[in-house]
Amino acid sequence: MDDPVTVPPPTAALAWWWALLLPLVLIVVAWSAAAVDAAVEARAAGRPGGLTVPAHEVTRLLVGQRRRTLAADPVLWRAGAVVLPVAAVLAAVVIPLGTRPVADLGVGVVWFNAMEVLAWAAVWMAGWGPNSVLSLVGGYRFVAQGLAYELPHMFAIITAALGAQSLRVGDIIAAQQDLWFVVIMPVAFVVFLVSAAAMAFWGPFDAPVAGDLAGGAASELSGVDRLLFLGGRWLLLTAAAAMAVPLFLGGGAGPLLPAWAWVLVKTLLVLAVLVWARRRFPTIRMDRWSEISWMVLVPLTVAQALVVSIVVLAQGGL
Amino acid sequence: MVVTFWVLALAAVVFGFGVFRLNSMAQVTFSLLASFLAVAGLVLLLGLGYLGVVIVLMMVIEMVIMAIFMIMYMMNPAGLMPMAMYHNKPGAMTISVGTFVLLATGILLVDWPQRTGAPAPDPTFALGRALMGEQMLTMMTLGITLFATIVATVVLSTGRGRYDRLGDDLDARSADDPLGGGVGR
Amino acid sequence: MTIELFLLAAAGLFAIGLYGALSQQSIVMLMMGLELMLNGVILAAAAFWYFLAPAGTEGQVLIVVVVTAMAVEMAAGFAVATAIYRARQVDMTDGAADLKG
Numbered sequence: 253m254d255d256p257v258t259v260p261p262p263t264a265a266l267a268w269w270w271a272l273l274l275p276l277v278l279i280v281v282a283w284s285a286a287a288v289d290a291a292v293e294a295r296a297a298g299r300p301g302g303l304t305v306p307a308h309e310v311t312r313l314l315v316g317q318r319r320r321t322l323a324a325d326p327v328l329w330r331a332g333a334v335v336l337p338v339a340a341v342l343a344a345v346v347i348p349l350g351t352r353p354v355a356d357l358g359v360g361v362v363w364f365n366a367m368e369v370l371a372w373a374a375v376w377m378a379g380w381g382p383n384s385v386l387s388l389v390g391g392y393r394f395v396a397q398g399l400a401y402e403l404p405h406m407f408a409i410i411t412a413a414l415g416a417q418s419l420r421v422g423d424i425i426a427a428q429q430d431l432w433f434v435v436i437m438p439v440a441f442v443v444f445l446v447s448a449a450a451m452a453f454w455g456p457f458d459a460p461v462a463g464d465l466a467g468g469a470a471s472e473l474s475g476v477d478r479l480l481f482l483g484g485r486w487l488l489l490t491a492a493a494a495m496a497v498p499l500f501l502g503g504g505a506g507p508l509l510p511a512w513a514w515v516l517v518k519t520l521l522v523l524a525v526l527v528w529a530r531r532r533f534p535t536i537r538m539d540r541w542s543e544i545s546w547m548v549l550v551p552l553t554v555a556q557a558l559v560v561s562i563v564v565l566a567q568g569g570l
Numbered sequence: 571m572v573v574t575f576w577v578l579a580l581a582a583v584v585f586g587f588g589v590f591r592l593n594s595m596a597q598v599t600f601s602l603l604a605s606f607l608a609v610a611g612l613v614l615l616l617g618l619g620y621l622g623v624v625i626v627l628m629m630v631i632e633m634v635i636m637a638i639f640m641i642m643y644m645m646n647p648a649g650l651m652p653m654a655m656y657h658n659k660p661g662a663m664t665i666s667v668g669t670f671v672l673l674a675t676g677i678l679l680v681d682w683p684q685r686t687g688a689p690a691p692d693p694t695f696a697l698g699r700a701l702m703g704e705q706m707l708t709m710m711t712l713g714i715t716l717f718a719t720i721v722a723t724v725v726l727s728t729g730r731g732r733y734d735r736l737g738d739d740l741d742a743r744s745a746d747d748p749l750g751g752g753v754g755r
Numbered sequence: 756m757t758i759e760l761f762l763l764a765a766a767g768l769f770a771i772g773l774y775g776a777l778s779q780q781s782i783v784m785l786m787m788g789l790e791l792m793l794n795g796v797i798l799a800a801a802a803f804w805y806f807l808a809p810a811g812t813e814g815q816v817l818i819v820v821v822v823t824a825m826a827v828e829m830a831a832g833f834a835v836a837t838a839i840y841r842a843r844q845v846d847m848t849d850g851a852a853d854l855k856g
Contacts, residue, residue, distance in 0.1 A: 572756055582768060609768070628822060643782065643846040663774060677763055685807060696812050697812055
C-alpha cells in the first residue's frame with residue numbers, strides 16, 4: 253500500500269486492553285444497580301434479601317431452553333438480542349473512566365448517539381423475529397418511542413457539545429472546569445435523563461416491554477437470548493447514566509477522591525435516579541409520551557440550545 | 571487497512587445483492603442497512619470520522635422506519651410464500667450490467683490526477699467551517715428543502731385535514747383526533 | 756487501496772441499485788434500489804475527496820447533500836406511496852401508470 257490512510261492517532265485513550273475490561277466494568281455497575289433494585293423490590297413486597305436475585309436470574313436464564321415459535325425469523329431474532337448489549341458497550345467506549353476513555357474519538361458524542369440508536373434496530377428485530385403478535389406490537393411501540401425521543405436526546409447531547417465547542421468528550425469535560433454544565437443547561441440535563449430512559453425503554457417509558465403486552469418485544473425471548481436482551485437493556489441504561497457524567501456533571505472532577513472514583517459515584521447516583529423513577533412512576537401510554545416529546549421536549553431543547561449558543565457567541569466563541 | 575477495505579467493500583456489495591435476493595422484507599431492509607454500515611466503515615477508513623458516524627446514525631433510523639413501510643405495503647412481508655414481483659427483468663439486468671461495464675471502463679481507463687494537498691488536521695472542523703462559511707448557501711438550501719419535505723409529506727400522507735379535526739367552520743373548541751395525546755388538547 | 760478500487764465498489768453498488776429500481780414492481784422495493792444507488796454515490800464522493808482533493812471540503816459537502824437527498828427521497832417516496840394507497844389501494848408501480856404515454 254503506497255498511500256497509507258491518515259487516521260488521527262488516539263491521543264488520550266486508555267491502553268488497548270481496557271477495551272476488554274470495559275464490558276466487565278459496565279456489567280459490574282449494572283449488576284450492582286440491578287441487585288439494589290431487586291432488594292428494594294423484595295423489601296416493598298415484605299420479603300427478606302433480594303440482593304442475590306440477579307445471580308439467580310442469570311443462572312436460570314443461562315440454563316434455560318430456547319423457546320421455538322412457528323415460522324420464526326431466527327436470524328433477525330437472535331441478532332436483535334445480541335445487538336443490544338454490543339451497542340451498549342460500543343456506546344460506552346467514548347466515556348472517560350476517570351480522565352481517559354477507551355477510545356478518544358474526535359466525534360465522541362455523535363458516536364455515542366449512533367450506537368444508542370442501534371437499540372432501535374435491536375428491539376424491533378427482537379420483536380419481529382418470533383412471529384408473534386404481542387412482541388411485534390412491542391417492537392413497533394419502541395420505534396415510535398425512539399423516534400419521538402431521539403430528537404430531544406440529540407438536542408440535549410448537542411447542547412453540551414455546543415457549550416464546549418467540541419464533539420470530543422474530553423473537551424466537554426475540560427470546558428466544565430469552572431462550572432458544571434448541569435448549572436448552565438439544566439433543561440438539557442433533565443431532558444437527557446428522560447430521553448435516556450426512553451431510549452433504554454426504562455421506567456415510565458417501558459411500554460415496548462410492558463405487562464399489557466405480556467412482555468412486549470421480550471415476550472417470546474427465553475434462555476440466553478432473554479439474558480442478552482434484558483441484560484443489554486441494563487447495560488444501555490448504565491452507559492447512558494455514565495454518559496451524563498462527562499456531559500453535564502463535570503466528569504471526574506471532585507475533591508479528595510481520584511477521578512475514577514468520582515466518575516463511579518456520579519454514575520451510580522444518576523443510575524439510582526433512573527432506577528428510582530421506574531419505581532416511582534407508572535408506565536404511561538405511548539400516545540401520551542410521544543406527544544409530550546414532540547410538543548414539549550423538542551421546543552424546550554431547541555430553546556436551550558439557542559440560549560447556550562448565544563452565550564457561547566457572546567463570550568467570543570469561534 | 572487493505573484487508574479492512576476488501577472486507578467492507580465485499581460486505582457492501584454482497585449485502586446490496588441481498589436486498590434483491592432475500593424473500594423476507596424485514597431481512598431485505600436489514601441487508602440494506604448492513605450495506606450502508608459497510609459503506610460507513612469505508613468512509614471512516616478514509617478518515618471522515620464525522621460523516622461515517624452520521625451515516626451510521628441516519629441509516630439505522632432510516633432503515634428501521636423503512637422496515638415499517640416495507641411491511642405495511644408488501645403483500646408478503648415475512649417471505650413465507652416466496653413470490654417474484656419483477657417487471658422487465660432481462661431489460662433491467664442488461665441496463666444495469668451495461669452501466670457497470672461503462673462505469674468500470676471509465677474508472678480503469680481514466681488517468682486520475684495526482685493527489686493535491688493533504689486533509690485538514692480535523693476534517694470535521696473543516697466541514698463545519700465550510701458549511702457555515704463558503705457553503706452557507708448549500709446548507710440553507712438543504713434546510714429549506716428539508717422543511718418543505720416535512721410539510722409536503724405530511725400534507726400528502728395524512729388522511730385527515732384541518733376540517734376533519736376542527737369542523738367545517740374550523741370553530742371546534744378542541745380538535746377531534748382519533749388519539750388523545752399527552753398535552754391535553 | 757486505490758481510487759479505482761473504491762470507485763469500482765461504488766459502481767457495483769450503483770449498478771445493483773439500478774437493477775433493483777428498474778426491475779422491482781413494488782414501490783417500496785424500488786426505493787430500496789434508489790437508496791442503494793445513492794449509497795454508491797456516497798462511497799464515490801468519499802473516494803474522490805480522499806484521493807483527489809483532500810485539502811478542500813467539497814467532497815464532504817457532497818456527502819452531506821447526498822445524505823439529505825436520501826432522507827428527502829425516502830420521506831417523499833413514502834408520502835406518495837401512502838397517498839396513492841389511500842386513494843386506490845395501489846402498492847405496485849404498474850398500478851400507477853396512468854400518465855404513461
